[in-house]
Structure formats: structure tokens, C-alpha cells
Amino acid sequence: MKKPFCLLAALATSLTSTFANPEIPAAVSLSFGNAVAGNILLLKGSAATAEPSVWMVYAQDVFRPQEQLRIKASLSVGGWKAEPAGAGQKVLSPAPTQPIDFVRLKVRSSEARVTAAKAAALAQVTFSQMNYQLAANPSTGAPEWGMALLDETGHECGFVVTSGETGALLFQDWTPKIGATDPTVSSQPSSEGERAARALKKAARKAWTWTDRARVETKGFFRELFR
Helix, strand or coil, rough: CCHHHHHHHHHHHHHHHCCCCCHHHHHHHHHHHHHHHCCEEEEEECCCCCCCCEEEEEEEECCCCEEEEEEEEEEEECCEEEEEEEECCCCCCCCCCCCHHHHHHHCCCHHHHHHHHHHHHHCCCCCCEEEEEEECCCCCCCCEEEEEEEECCEEEEEEEEECCCCCCCCCCCECCCCCCCCCCCCCCCHHHHHHHHHHHHHHHHHHCEEEEEECCCCCCCHHHHHC
């Protein structure tokens, strides 16, 4: 009688070692099915010192391509639980162009955080909170972690992108959002090259700005699931 349990335990261990953060798509799959778990576009979470205990999951509705699903995945005593948190057209505007391939995700959010923290230390930037985002690169489909670092006042003091496959640092920007307070110090770039570099960083950061519309309804797809 113990053999099936051992096989399940071995399978769970194998999955955990094969790709990172498997608990999120697993929770989504358990609650809403493999079709939804296979069409996750974006994960978002926030934490101060550890990994997030709550992730917002955004998925494409495979039955209604014009609509998106918002799911809340929370860590509880019994493990990760996924519950509906909204559905409708343009829940994310704009939205990532393709689903996340979790099989290619080898780097956990905690490992990505270490990479970002090391980069912040080298840049002499102190942060107190990190906002995580996981999405697929629009060109290669590779999963990437985008992490916004916030200071104690809640302002973004840096933004880092790391590869979800290798953990390599792909992009970093420590340009403060607020200009210099000293009136004798100019916050404007002094050369055309500096202006081009700043524009490039601004464009790269903007590519990770997916707006979550506040007014969405839990209807349609979710309602049909629980009939």
C-alpha cells in the first residue's frame, strides 16, 4: 500500500528539482485544470525579506481568447491554494505576449532575489522590499524574473532582470525615480550618449509595466467552473 505514496513522493521531488516554483502552476492546475495552468502569462508578488506567500497569477482564458483570468495563489497550512480573483477583457493592459514555460524555469524567486541583492550591493543601493514579476521573453520565450527594488519610503530605487533558466543578470537600472534634491546637481544627462542610455533603460523598464485593472468581475469562466 505504501508503493503508490512513494511513487507520488518521488514524482513531487522530481518536479521540484526539474523546474523552479512548481507549486504555483500546480495549485492553479488543481483548482482550474491544466489548460489554465498551461496559459499563465504573468506572476506578481511582493516580499520584504523572504519569498512571497501570495502570488497574483494572470492567465489567458483558452476558451475566450479575448479575456484574461486573475487568480490568487496563497500559502496556507495545507499548502498552496488557488482561488479566482477576477476575469474579463484586458485584465492586464498591456499583457505579456506568450505563456510562461515552467519547464524552462530553473531559477526560483529566492535565487533571483540573491542575484538582485548582489547587484544592488555593487551599485551601493539599499532596498527594503522587492516586487517580483515572472514572464516569458517575447522573442525567445525564455522565462525571466523582473524585480523592482523599493526603498523604505516605497519608491523604486532599482530594477533588475535575471534569466529564469540560468540565473544570469540580464538588465539592471539604478536610475532613481526622483531627481536630485540638491539644486546645484543636475538630474539631466550631460551628453547625447547618456541620454540615449537613459532612454534605453526607460524603454526596458516600461516593457515590464503591465497594469492590473482594478475593476474586473469574477464571472464567466470562473462561474461556469463552480456550477
